[in-house]
Amino acid sequence: MGLFSKKNQLELNVPDMNCGHCEAKVSDALSKLEGVSEVKADSKSKIAKLTLKGERTPSQDEISKALEGSGYSATIQK
Numbered sequence: 001m002g003l004f005s006k007k008n009q010l011e012l013n014v015p016d017m018n019c020g021h022c023e024a025k026v027s028d029a030l031s032k033l034e035g036v037s038e039v040k041a042d043s044k045s046k047i048a049k050l051t052l053k054g055e056r057t058p059s060q061d062e063i064s065k066a067l068e069g070s071g072y073s074a075t076i077q078k
């Protein structure tokens, strides 16, 4: 986790987001992850912020799987 990340949040770099449509697709896919209560995707900063329910943090593998076939990839910001 990065220096400024809160315990109940996870920030992902999503380099291929370019517009609101991308934000919606990425948000949809990521919000289906177990343990995630809210997703805020921003195409300008290329960052998706996940709000976690608290009990668990999705792994990089789970995140990649959730986005599989969507045309986007996301990496956990260190």
Ligand SMILES: [Cu+2]
Pocket: 017, 018, 019, 020, 021, 022, 023
């Ligand atoms: Cu787009």
